[in-house]
Amino acid sequence: MRQGKKVVSPELQVIESRKLQVEKLLKTFVNASNCEIDKPTPAITEHERVKYVVDGRLKALKCLYGIDCILAKTSLTQNEMYQEVTNLLMEIGGYPRIASVKIAVDGNEFKSENYGTTECKLCKPIWVEGIKSGLIQIYYLDSDILKPPFLREEMLYLKAISRRLSAIIEQRRLRDSMQFYIAEITKAQEKERKRIAHELHDEIVQSLADLCRNIGNAAELIVNKDESSERIKNCLKQLADDTVAITDAVRDCSHRLRPQVLDQLGLIPALRLLVGELRKDSHLRICLDIVGSDGRLGIEKEVVLYRVTCEALNNVKKHSNATDVLVDLEFADREVRLCISDNGRGFVLPWILDYYASRGKLGLIGMRERVRLVNGEFCAVSSPGKGTSIIVKIVN
Secondary structure (H helix, E strand, O other), rough: OOOOOOOHHHHHHHHHHHHHHHHHHHHHHHHHHHOOHOOOOOOOOOOHHHHHEEEEEEEHHHHOOOOOOOOOOOOHHHHHHHHHHHHHHHHHHHOOOOEEEEEEEEEEEEEEOOOOOEEEEEEEEEOOEEEEEEEEEEEOOHHHHOOHHHHHHHHHHHHHHHHHHHHHHHHHHHHHHHHHHHHHHHHHHHHHHHHHHHHHHHHHHHHHHHHHHHEEEEEEEOOOOOOOOHHHHHHHHHHHHHHHHHHHHHHHHHHHOHHHHHHOOOOHHHHHHHHHHHHOOOEEEEEEEEEOOOOOOOHHHHHHHHHHHHHHHHHHHHOOOOOEEEEEEEEOOOEEEEEEEEEOOOOOOOOOOOHHHHHOOHHHHHHHHHHHHOOOOOEEOOOOOOEEEEEEEEOO
């Protein structure tokens, strides 16, 4: 009788498969144990480890002190300062020995003398306000840098240098932006003074001169008994009309400088007046929405909110190509929130508003600085095609 083919159960098939996998893994481990690269590295003594840790910390302190000495040289330009820091990192040296150093900041590269690369290197980014603004690269002659404890200590060293350079870059940028901002504010003040002087001379002074001349003519008519009373009456009426026109011109000039309604009646009436005037002078559909209490704030806070609204609406009118604007003023228990949003073309905001100062765009920076004067929070949100929102929060 012929025997049939032996049937293997599914359980036995799984066991045979697992057996083959285990045998394959064993062969892999045996081959790996014969490789020289995976042999354990001889451990250093505790004395050697402590010595290297102390030397590493001392090297970091020397480098930080050296950077502060470089900063004390006020005659150095920014690029010269970065180059001297690069040379300092190369000079400090220590163990592991350094082959070369490169620091990259804002697209500029600063290299040590006889710069060259090796296989052993460490990199550390330089972060400023959440943005990667630079990179430190150090190339080493000793491969021990890739082993503990050398790697940990060297990374701590690089971290300390990166943080110091980050603080330096931020301070320099803020200083440069502030200097430019102050210069632009001074120019704006002079421009505004010139405009006011021109307006006073061309409108009010000329009108007053005409009024004086008309008063003289009226006096002559009154003295001359031959003149009819009707002519004298018309002349006096013209004097009254001229006086009213001059008064309106002075009031309008004063209102543009600082609306009297803001001091007398407060923020909400001033905003209603502002929005009403802008509706007449532009194509914009402006909605003013006020939520909560309408009680008076301190005059400083009211002036800040009013000026921010003026600047924001002026920007919408000039640059946004918007058709609709919402001015939302909300009074909460502990804060006042102002939001001016439009449906305009929007724009790409930089991560740091101070970058706008160097381009002469001071509107957003001016609003932010006004809000900071009253310890408030300022935020601008915008993206191309999605409009712009200006948000201000001030403690009530």
